[in-house]
Amino acid sequence: MAIDLNILIGGAAGQGVHAITLPLAKALVRQGAQVLFVQDYQSRIRGGHLFNQIRVADRPLMASREGVDLLVALNQETVTLHQAELSPEGVIIYDAARVKELPAGRPAVALTHEALLPGTQAGEIAVNAGACGAVLGLFKASLAPLLTLLTETFADKGAQVVEWNLKAATRGYELAKTQGFRVSLAYLTPPSKPRLLISGHEALALGALAAGLNFISGYPMTPWTSVLNTIGQRAVRWGVVVEQAEDEIAAINMAIGASYAGARAMTGTSGGGFCLMTEALGLAAMTETPLVIVEAMRPGPSTGLPTRTEQGDLSFVLYAGQGDSPRAVLAPGTPAQGFALAVKAFHLAERYQIPVFLLTDQYFGDTQFTHTASEFPEVQAQPAPASGPASDPYERYAFTESGISPRRLPGFGPQVVVADSDEHTPDGHLTEDLTVRVKMHDKRLRKLETLVQELNGITTVGAADAPLTLACWGSSLGPVAEAVDRLNESGTPARLVHLSELWPFPRAVATAALSGTKKLVLVEMNATGQLNRLLRQETGLAADHLVLKYDGTPFTPEYILKELKGHI
Amino acid sequence: MAIDLNILIGGAAGQGVHAITLPLAKALVRQGAQVLFVQDYQSRIRGGHLFNQIRVADRPLMASREGVDLLVALNQETVTLHQAELSPEGVIIYDAARVKELPAGRPAVALTHEALLPGTQAGEIAVNAGACGAVLGLFKASLAPLLTLLTETFADKGAQVVEWNLKAATRGYELAKTQGFRVSLAYLTPPSKPRLLISGHEALALGALAAGLNFISGYPMTPWTSVLNTIGQRAVRWGVVVEQAEDEIAAINMAIGASYAGARAMTGTSGGGFCLMTEALGLAAMTETPLVIVEAMRPGPSTGLPTRTEQGDLSFVLYAGQGDSPRAVLAPGTPAQGFALAVKAFHLAERYQIPVFLLTDQYFGDTQFTHTASEFPEVQAQPAPASGPASDPYERYAFTESGISPRRLPGFGPQVVVADSDEHTPDGHLTEDLTVRVKMHDKRLRKLETLVQELNGITTVGAADAPLTLACWGSSLGPVAEAVDRLNESGTPARLVHLSELWPFPRAVATAALSGTKKLVLVEMNATGQLNRLLRQETGLAADHLVLKYDGTPFTPEYILKELKGHI
Amino acid sequence: MLPLELYNGIESAWCPGCGNFPMLKAFKQALAELEVRPEELLLVSGIGQSGKFPHYLKCHTFNGLHGRTLPVATGARLANPALKVVAVAGDGDCYGEGGNHLLATLRRNPDLTLVVHNNQVYGLTKGQASPTSDQGFKTVLQPAGVPYPPLHALALAVAQDGSWVGRGFAGDGEHLTGLYKQALTHQGFSLLEVLQPCVSFNKVNTYEWYRQRVYRVEAEPGYDPENELWAYQKAKEWGERIPIGVIYRKTRPTLEEAHPALRAGPLASQITTRPINQLLADFF
């Protein structure tokens, strides 16, 4: 029997919802479940309602779905807001001190501090750890992995805290074990190849580290901050210079200065901060300085919904900055893609001496997916930045057929390296010679003609001749793939085409993948269909129908199927 | 006989080339000539070579053309660089103290301080004013308008300077009068309706003033500075608050603050500075604050060619800023359009409570065109910003069918006016209600559906059924129109379609104007065909051929015709 | 005095115990005592916990971008000098992202009040260091601690002849109310920095930490806020003792006086089309 369970854990901000969800999710992964773990939170630190969702299945998961099978309520609001989502056989586990009203006739497990850790001052630990145990108990899953994880997680909080956690989890487990539940996870066995739970931004950050990143500058901004933090926490160990900048303008200019001087450099931000980076984006293009930029989207315009998700900045990053200037844009759909595209971004940035975007969003960044280690391959060592022959006297911007000029680093040889934001001669000095201008402009743009041949990034699901094609990009991969699976299962032949390498637009491969379908539907998390615009502009193909969502929450397969009704 | 003369006046930066060209050009206008006056300069203050061109004709002029009929050389470099452009019967007027080598066999008029203002300390005045007089003498034109203009221009430099100017001009006139020249302007008579010489940016600034602008903030940047200066010089007289900002970020945020508080506000910059404004562009859209933004283009990427021209920022202004956010983009082609579109920009900004762009460039901004006053109509008074009924309690962002909510100003009534860059409720307060989010986002974007019906901005020349259509936008109007005229005159039926109102894209009118031609050629001053991209994306129509130019200098009809060879 | 209920805004989303609460209370108290009505008052804020402040108060509100409170506030003053304008900013907002505007505003001297909610941390983005974080302050991003000393913001203001420079403490509400009142009634730019404990992300600079250190500068015998050198020293004092009160004061002409158009009242009342023949006159 296929298992597919949705656990929703809700409470007030500051109550520890996040803290308990991760060990629980990992405990499930360690005993062999496939897990997807989504965070939903408001732009406030305490008191606001927030919830996490753990979806558990026995096949790989790439999206969350609607409906709740197990509601863990740490406050009344969780019950009030989410009880309608409970599936017919759904169960509630709740903090009896805080939840006073339950829907009638629902199986429920009450947790209290008294029952879990009588006579202690354990505070929220009791119900939090107790609830984790209770979930496993209800599922008849194994408790041991959770106990190990709680021990690991709280080791640095001291023995007392660990002990309370273990005790409460065990008590919760026992309390719930006796409660009937429609499915049992007792059959699970630890996977032969160990699995990990990793978010998009974590995987991207690891990809950057694997590729040799050793400089990062940034200014905090949700949802980008998690990339910065993931690297910051590992900086000393891996010899990375991390500098918190005074603003985004400084962040990108520092990264450009560092890259010019030879560092493998990255910066990043979210849309509002990226606005402030656009001028220096052009500087990187003009000075031909390699640079990787993470642009982590959230709903705009302006401050918008700071902690939620959207795919609304595609058009912006394609054309940001004055004049025609080269760049590449990559938009991963899973952590594994995030890792691989981070590696590719450094490769492209360095080889073509251009800025390269990793375009992500809050859903991609924060959602944790189950992967196996083999999905994160060892990175091939790349040639040093300044290799290959160079002329003497040295010309930083020598005209070449490919448009790529031999790069040298200041301080690593007898030549001086002259870089200029003005239009310049091959040796880097400012010029008003209009013939040189045209040649230099052509040279810069010509690099994309070679680069585009290195792009592909098409993921497909379903038969190549399916009459219905759902196309999407970036983080929408998971939900759209699942919607396509369900369509195919229900007898509507459908195909997914997901694009993760968006600019320079890979016309040939995209046209090949998208042509010949009867009905083309674009599925995007924005209000105007930005990929659809790009597609039409670049290929003449255009969607027959758009499925859009811009309420700040990610797609679900159910939403997509509902929106398709009447159109297929 | 049709008259069409090109005068090129060149010298070193700082030598007074600009100072003498304007009175000369105006003197020609006042006696009935049609004039086009183009400045070309490098990004340096003194010493670099620069030149101005005055094209003189007896029919309206909208472009400069190639070839030189009269070369006024204030230094040797002017002769060296431009002698090849001289037409067969071309004449040289030169400063004999500075120019030592002339092409053999060319008629030439030598000017010296001694001959013009013997025994004075008049310095550069002698040859500068003398050259102006000499041009008119050569043309057998009337000297009187020049003398009046010199008197007006130098009045505040004192009687001595005026006297020197008048004397030198008169002497120069007499010297040259005896020299034979192939055409005579002696037949000219002052126009019945007085004509004026005005640049695109001057006209745009006057349009803003006519429309009631009373707040402008900005940071200097070529070529936008001329808009700021034109208004700055008139600020006290017309009661305008002008504030020089510390940077472009401050400039736009100040203008937004002023507009929110009831001023009719404008800001502006060039591409690099606009990068820094993109974040607040979204702020204006989100808070629904009316704002007019001048974006005066120059060649990029990055610092590029600061004093030259390009149309490379179209894609950028269309999508600048995170998320989908409403805006309008207007791109005038002549000073008269600049005036009219400035007025329209304020109207649209205020009526739809959005940011509106005036997208110009250095060529448009600095080139002076001959117009009659009747081309600048009186501006209709517009309703006050905060009129029409509003709910009580007041909702700044009340949901309405048109998307336009009743605007109120802080301090003008008992209601409080709450504006927010976060997603917000109708009364302006931040919200995380995702249903409200969707309704509010739809409301903002819906405004463009009404707005687009107010757009048209199509200028055509030539027969509607011509098999060849040249399409262009913004400042390329003049040269393309002349190229189309020449094609039609030479028996190739052709049509011009010029778009000046670009976003929200007026699909219906543009499709109507552009469909049905056999061959569609897009003529743009950039390297990638940005209007062509937009056109294909919005209509599916695409150019059969692109005529592009991105060397920093504007189109000439000759260039366009040459680039068309083999394609028509 | 006006009733305090007049200023009630929407429900707050700050953490229980946050230093912003006593600030809100003291601010309302000052408004009520000064009898500034909601419709006479414009609060401009940026993004951060302090950015939400205007929502929790009834008044005209412009909640703009992170770091950009001062230019918006200046623009609003230059459009309508009849409005009382208060810019509300966080320490990151105003001394980090928006530092350049602080420099320029000190020069300009518009007649408005800037209140900096200084919690020495980035609150809303969950605990990164701010420009006022003490050297050594540990964060997720800087696990070894902030490597450089904090910005000396008040000394910056004194050095630029800021026309009114003061510091309050959220834990001393009565004193703070008095400072709000003085800042609001000062003619010219007033910069009031308030020590505002962040109970969630700053576990070092707590109520207690501040309480042990702050003292009222006006209690210093003979202290004269118009004595620049003395003020400079007080402005730089940070450590065992931290002064609160009016640190510096200097009479200077305001920005509004430099704009003749404002003599005719708010710009909104002056909007009019202009005659084309007069505009064109110069161009013939």
Added chain:
Amino acid sequence: MLPLELYNGIESAWCPGCGNFPMLKAFKQALAELEVRPEELLLVSGIGQSGKFPHYLKCHTFNGLHGRTLPVATGARLANPALKVVAVAGDGDCYGEGGNHLLATLRRNPDLTLVVHNNQVYGLTKGQASPTSDQGFKTVLQPAGVPYPPLHALALAVAQDGSWVGRGFAGDGEHLTGLYKQALTHQGFSLLEVLQPCVSFNKVNTYEWYRQRVYRVEAEPGYDPENELWAYQKAKEWGERIPIGVIYRKTRPTLEEAHPALRAGPLASQITTRPINQLLADFF
């Protein structure tokens, strides 16, 4: 001493008589005396007349954006601390557009030199007021004169404990050479502002105007640049008398010391892929 010809760059486009010429000469002299070779030196500049300075000199050059010299220079130092880095900026560049970076850089204290070419005007854009323009300075845009006082940049630097703060005058080349040498050899951030007459757009603050006012601060009996209050007063002195020389000095740890990765040398020599199994270890 190295030969001066070693530093010859491309032909200059400055106006004849511009104060940038003697600065270029003095700077080359300082380099030659310090025996800093072109390939050891990186000049980072922004946009403005000063932005062209590096082109007129032979050295590594990064001519970036208006206002952004300091972050680029800091990034380069953090990538390769073996490079001698000098940031060259205009007064508009550094105190206007880029003011926020100056504040942050003073805090960070990277080991680099900032030279501000202060001509009290926007030269390249043809004569608008800069943040250092004197009050009343008339421009096309501000025909009634700049309405507010200039930024007190050196006082700003002193107030933020800038580790080396000095001022030179383009008209006193020998003295200036000495200042360049001191700034270049100082460990930490050095801010050298140079009074640089703009003969085209600043007809007020001319060579003569400066010459009548400047005096060498080191000639002041007992002057001690480590005395903060004295330095503060000198930093604010502007008018009849204008001090040049080393105004302030304070020993502080550099930014580079705070980044352990730099102990292993330039980052370019440390680029290496990293083992995936170790990177993933935390995530199981």
